[in-house]
Amino acid sequence: xxxxxxxxxxxxxxxxxxxxxxxxxxxxxxxxxxxxxxxxxxxxxxxxxxxxxxxxxxxxxxxxxxxxxxxxxxxxxxxxxxxxxxxxxxxxxxxxxxxxxxxxxxxxxxxxxxxxxxxxxxxxxxxxxxxxxxxxxxxxxxxxxxxxxxxxxxxxxxxxxxxxxxxxxxxxxxxxxxxxxxxxxxxxxxxxxxxxxxxxxxxxxxxxxxxxxxxxxxxxxxxxxxxxxxxxxxxxxxxxxxxxxxxxxxxxxxxxxxxxxxxxxxxxxxxxxxxxxxxxxxxxxxxxxxxxxxxxxxxxxxxxxxxxxx
Amino acid sequence: xxxxxxxxxxxxxxxxxxxxxxxxxxxxxxxxxxxxxxxxxxxxxxxxxxxxxxxxxxxxxxxxxxxxxxxxxxxxxxxxxxxxxxxxxxxxxxxxxxxxxxxxxxxxxxxxxxxxxxxxxxxxxxxxxxxxxxxxxxxxxxxxxxxxxxxxxxxxxxxxxxxxxxxxxxxxxxxxxxxxxxxxxxxxxxxxxxxxxxxxxxxxxxxxxxxxxxxxxxxxxxxxxxxxxxxxxxxxxxxxxxxxxxxxxxxxxxxxxxxxxxxxxxxxxxxxxxxxxxxxxxxxxxxxxxxxxxxxxxxxxxxxxxxxxxxxxxxxxxxxxxxxxxxxxxxxxxxxxxxxxxxxxxxxxxxxxxxxxxxxxxxxxxxxxxxxxxxxxxxxxxxxxxxxxxxxxxxxxxxxxxxxxxxxxxxxxxxxxxxxxxxxxxxxxxxxxxxxxxxxxxxxxxxxxxxxxxxxxxxxxxxxxxxxxxxxxxxxxx
Numbered sequence: 001x002x003x004x005x006x007x008x009x010x011x012x013x014x015x016x017x018x019x020x021x022x023x024x025x026x027x028x029x030x031x032x033x034x035x036x037x038x039x040x041x042x043x044x045x046x047x048x049x050x051x052x053x054x055x056x057x058x059x060x061x062x063x064x065x066x067x068x069x070x071x072x073x074x075x076x077x078x079x080x081x082x083x084x085x086x087x088x089x090x091x092x093x094x095x096x097x098x099x100x101x102x103x104x105x106x107x108x109x110x111x112x113x114x115x116x117x118x119x120x121x122x123x124x125x126x127x128x129x130x131x132x133x134x135x136x137x138x139x140x141x142x143x144x145x146x147x148x149x150x151x152x153x154x155x156x157x158x159x160x161x162x163x164x165x166x167x168x169x170x171x172x173x174x175x176x177x178x179x180x181x182x183x184x185x186x187x188x189x190x191x192x193x194x195x196x197x198x199x200x201x202x203x204x205x206x207x208x209x210x211x212x213x214x215x216x217x218x219x220x221x222x223x224x225x226x227x228x229x230x231x232x233x234x235x236x237x238x239x240x241x242x243x244x245x246x247x248x249x250x251x252x253x254x255x256x257x258x259x260x261x262x263x264x265x266x267x268x269x270x271x272x273x274x275x276x277x278x279x280x281x282x283x284x285x286x287x288x289x290x291x292x293x294x295x296x297x298x299x300x301x302x303x304x305x306x307x308x309x310x
Numbered sequence: 311x312x313x314x315x316x317x318x319x320x321x322x323x324x325x326x327x328x329x330x331x332x333x334x335x336x337x338x339x340x341x342x343x344x345x346x347x348x349x350x351x352x353x354x355x356x357x358x359x360x361x362x363x364x365x366x367x368x369x370x371x372x373x374x375x376x377x378x379x380x381x382x383x384x385x386x387x388x389x390x391x392x393x394x395x396x397x398x399x400x401x402x403x404x405x406x407x408x409x410x411x412x413x414x415x416x417x418x419x420x421x422x423x424x425x426x427x428x429x430x431x432x433x434x435x436x437x438x439x440x441x442x443x444x445x446x447x448x449x450x451x452x453x454x455x456x457x458x459x460x461x462x463x464x465x466x467x468x469x470x471x472x473x474x475x476x477x478x479x480x481x482x483x484x485x486x487x488x489x490x491x492x493x494x495x496x497x498x499x500x501x502x503x504x505x506x507x508x509x510x511x512x513x514x515x516x517x518x519x520x521x522x523x524x525x526x527x528x529x530x531x532x533x534x535x536x537x538x539x540x541x542x543x544x545x546x547x548x549x550x551x552x553x554x555x556x557x558x559x560x561x562x563x564x565x566x567x568x569x570x571x572x573x574x575x576x577x578x579x580x581x582x583x584x585x586x587x588x589x590x591x592x593x594x595x596x597x598x599x600x601x602x603x604x605x606x607x608x609x610x611x612x613x614x615x616x617x618x619x620x621x622x623x624x625x626x627x628x629x630x631x632x633x634x635x636x637x638x639x640x641x642x643x644x645x646x647x648x649x650x651x652x653x654x655x656x657x658x659x660x661x662x663x664x665x666x667x668x669x670x671x672x673x674x675x676x677x678x679x680x681x682x683x684x685x686x687x688x689x690x691x692x693x694x695x696x697x698x699x700x701x702x703x704x705x706x707x708x709x710x711x712x713x714x715x716x717x718x719x720x721x722x723x724x725x726x727x728x729x730x731x732x733x734x735x736x737x738x739x740x741x742x743x744x745x746x747x748x749x750x751x752x753x754x755x756x757x758x759x760x761x762x763x764x765x766x767x768x769x770x771x772x773x774x775x776x777x778x779x780x781x782x783x784x785x786x787x788x
Contacts, residue, residue: 004530005575006562095364096538099551103363110364155575249576303575310566 003248005155009097011304013156016093016101017163020109023086024140025171026073029055030083031133032196034070036189048190055178055197056081074132075116075125083136084116090143102150105143112139155248158241162299165238170292172198172231176221177285180214188212194221198229219273231288232268238295239265249303257298264291314726314733320464321735322387322725333390333783336501341385346731353384353728356494365486365544380483381776383727386491387738387758388502391786394754397460397468400652401742402750403642405456408473408629409746410645412452416442416625426644427637431661434712435634435681437476437627439590441597445614448523449748452623455514455585456744457481457757460652462723469655471720471739473638475630476622477587480757480777481510481743482545485552487779488755503784505754510743511552514585517747518553521619522582529582532556532572534563536588536604546587560588565608570618583619584609590624632681632715633659656718660711669716670707673700676716678707691767693719722767727760727778737761739769740780754782 033052037045049066053059056073058081063069076082091113098106115121116136125132144164151157179186179194191212195201204220207227224230239261246254276284316324323334330338341349360379389397414420415432422429432438457478459471488507492499515531522529535546537559550557562572563581571578586593592602597610612618628634636657639650658665658676669676673692680688690703707714722737729736742756758780759769769775 003576004556004572004579006556006558007573007575008559008562009556010575098364098544098547099557106364107362111362114361245575251576306573308564308573308578 003155005100005159005249007304007306009100010155010159012093012097013100013159014163014299014304016090016097016109017160018167019086019090019093020140020143021164021167022171023083023090024137024144025168026056026081026086027083027133027136027140028199029175029197030070030073031130031137032193034066034129036193036196037066040189048193051178055175057174070129071125075122077117087112087116087140097156100156102146104146104150108139108143108146112136112143115139153244155245158245158248159303161241162238162245165234165241166292166295168229169231169234169238170289172221172229172234173285173289173292176218176231177282180217180281191217200227200229203227214277215273218276222276223268223271223273225269235261235265235268242295242299245303251302254302257295257302260291260294260298264288314735316735317724319721319737320462320466320723322462322723322738333388333786337386337388337498340495340498340501341733349384349728350731352494356382356384356490359490359493360486363486363489365483380486381762381774382483382487382490383729383736383760383762383776383778384491384494385726385728385733386495386498386779386781387725387740388781388783389740391783393468394782396651397740397742398752398754400468400470400650401456401458401744401752403646403648403651404458404470404473404638405453405744405746405750407642407645408475408638409450409452411641412623412626412629413447413450414645415628416447416452417444421641421644424644426640427634431633431637432628435628435631437590437625437631439625439628441610442623442625446616447623448521448616448619451521451621451746453626453629454517454521454621454746456746457741458744460740460742461655461720462740464721464723468652468740469720470638470652471655472632473630473635474741475626477589478741478743479542479545479587480741480759482542482548483777484743484753484755484757484780485510485548487757487777491779502781504781505784507753507755510753511549513745513751513753514549515553515555517745517751518583518585518619518621520747521621523616523619524582530555530580531583531585532558532581534558534560534584534586534588536560536592540587542587549585560604560606563606563609565606565612568608568612568615568617570606570609570612581618583621585621590627593620593624632657632679633661633712636715655720658716660707660714660716665716666707666711670704673704675719677719678703678714678716681713681715689768691719694767720767722761722769725758725760725778727762729762734764736764737767737769738778755780 029052033048037048040048049069053061053069058073061072063072072079072082074083077084079085091109094101094106094109121132147160175197179190192201194217195204198221200221208216208220220227220230222231225232225236227233242257242261246258323330325331360382365380411421421427422432453475455478457474457480459474460468461471462468484507518531519529531553532555533546533550535543535557537543547557556572558572564571570581572581588604591599593605594607594610595602595605596607613620635654636659639654642648642650658669660666660669676692678690690699722739724735725738726733727736738758738760740756740758743753745751758778760776760778761767761769762776763774766774
């Protein structure tokens with residue numbers, strides 16, 4: 001009986017996973033990009049600002065400069081894409097399913113919510129933005145850590161994972177799409193920024209050395225199956241969570257979904273960085289994004305908003 | 311503690327000579343030795359604990375602040391083993407009689423035929439639901455979860471102020487208070503033998519399971535909540551989690567062929583027992599309020615056919631109607647042939663012309679309550695009211711006497727509370743929680759509600775009330 005999960009609850013857990021991931025990603029990208037822009041020319045700074053907003057899926061946001069953009073994307077409660085809003089949404093979803101997540105998880109997400117809404121944190125953001133991002137990111141990592149260490153590997157956990165890895169995959173696609181496009185000339189610092197946005201700089205260096213170029217970046221951020229912020233790795237996690245769900249729920253209609261994710265996995269597993277870069281990069285990302293959206297719809301159709309038949 | 315000046319009413323901690331009562335002596339020493347500064351520090355730690363746990367309630371009518379931390383006081387209230395024994399026996403007696411009463415009035419109505427109660431009193435009550443007439447209720451239990459409000463008057467005696475037989479709330483604050491107090495004052499606990507309240511959820515689950523009409527070993531129990539915007543949502547979630555059962559909303563359930571199902575990730579699952587935290591009116595739009603979006607269409611029919619258990623049953627509000635309350639002592643005598651162990655507060659029935667005229671003549675000394683309201687709404691406290699309020703109330707009473715009752719202004723007992731820097735006396739009541747299944751279970755403790763405003767007699771959380779941890783002692787030392 002404890003294996004039962006309400007469809008509505010699954011929905012909230014799924015979005016909890018997505019919003020926590022989104023909040024974390026947004027905070028990291030802001031921190032990295034705002035920091036790197038400090039030592040740039042005015043012209044390049046402008047371009048970097050536009051890229052950052054694009055990477056955060058807010059290309060049309062009206063901003064004055066980096067500082068203003070950082071405020072709007074970090075703390076503006078009116079902006080639904082801000083870290084603060086993502087945290088609020090994660091917390092709202094958690095609040096709806098308090099009885100299904102651990103108290104530790106709830107307490108932690110509630111703490112972050114209270115903290116990013118406080119005047120102390122707003123002040124910290126003004127005076128020492130680095131410290132602000134460091135604290136927010138640490139607190140958000142704690143949510144993920146507590147999710148991993150205080151919850152049984154049951155449906156609840158798997159739904160959070162589906163949300164988390166699906167969101168991460170989508171965010172990575174947008175990030176790579178933005179920074180790998182040859183719209184203007186990129187230099188070492190730009191590649192460095194891309195790696196850091198995916199917490200990948202150190203891991204990259206250990207695996208592929210110090211030289212940075214698009215082929216190596218694709219090789220690592222897309223095709224690596226061991227690094228947690230690589231597309232391939234994220235897809236493996238998503239696939240595993242989905243297959244666990246199918247067996248936990250004894251769902252017999254999950255064949256189609258399994259086929260789709262299997263195909264996506266196949267495409268990454270046997271791809272080569274040179275081929276991807278040599279082909280139509282935009283087309284590749286577009287298709288991948290559509291596949292991710294199809295995964296989302298199928299998860300909904302199978303578990304969350306399915307039709308009742310008698 | 312030195313600055314504490316008791317008012318002239320029963321004080322839980324001090325006897326009339328100003329000496330701490332024996333069961334409060336250790337507490338007095340403890341707080342004395344702690345010092346004001348350390349006390350403040352502990353208070354802040356406790357504040358944070360409540361905030362981080364998200365122990366909140368929702369205030370209606372405040373657009374900006376929908377979620378608030380439930381106000382609490384950090385000085386525990388102590389009840390002796392002897393006092394508790396009497397409370398326990400009294401509550402058992404009362405819930406037994408009230409269940410017999412409900413079963414009677416929804417079937418043959420013997421008590422009416424025997425003229426113990428006037429029929430009009432029952433049939434005019436808006437919580438008496440004709441739809442329930444003749445319905446065979448699972449195990450013949452109407453009320454399985456009760457939160458009875460007790461007050462101690464200046465004679466030191468506990469009185470029943472109100473039976474809450476519909477959807478009583480507050481038990482989660484009892485649990486949360488205890489949890490935070492254990493963190494805040496661990497050493498004080500070691501000076502007492504305080505009985506644990508942690509088994510409440512287990513007891514609730516056993517009670518609910520025992521009410522299932524079905525014969526399989528593990529009936530499926532769910533908690534039905536109106537959703538996160540309900541003032542007690544925190545509690546619904548807590549109880550579901552502690553019992554390890556699903557917390558469902560109306561939209562998660564559906565009824566097919568009089569069987570109730572919930573929508574899950576693995577398809578439909580049958581539901582056997584519903585602990586519903588939704589009022590009668592909202593439970594089924596087909597049977598009651600058609601505009602209710604919170605309920606489940608067809609649920610009442612499933613219930614009537616015995617295919618699902620609802621706890622509490624429907625239509626139980628007739629037995630906690632404030633006018634009917636006056637007759638509970640007679641109800642106990644009628645069904646159990648016993649005298650009530652816990653007395654009632656004297657209550658005037660205003661449909662009786664003689665009583666009504668007496669009340670209207672003394673309106674400035676009495677408390678007048680609307681019978682259909684709860685939560686401290688629709689209430690006039692004579693001594694604390696203006697002439698204009700009294701006149702308005704008098705007019706309302708003349709117009710619809712059935713809708714009101716009057717009681718003497720009770721001098722609720724007081725207990726020390728830490729407010730600001732000092733300990734000050736505040737009025738309190740006590741709400742223990744009673745569970746009625748295959749047997750009666752009462753967790754030793756309850757919610758002590760506090761009127762945090764100086765001089766106030768209203769303890770409801772919606773009216774500026776708070777709560778404190780309630781300690782029932784395992785044994786009284788001589």
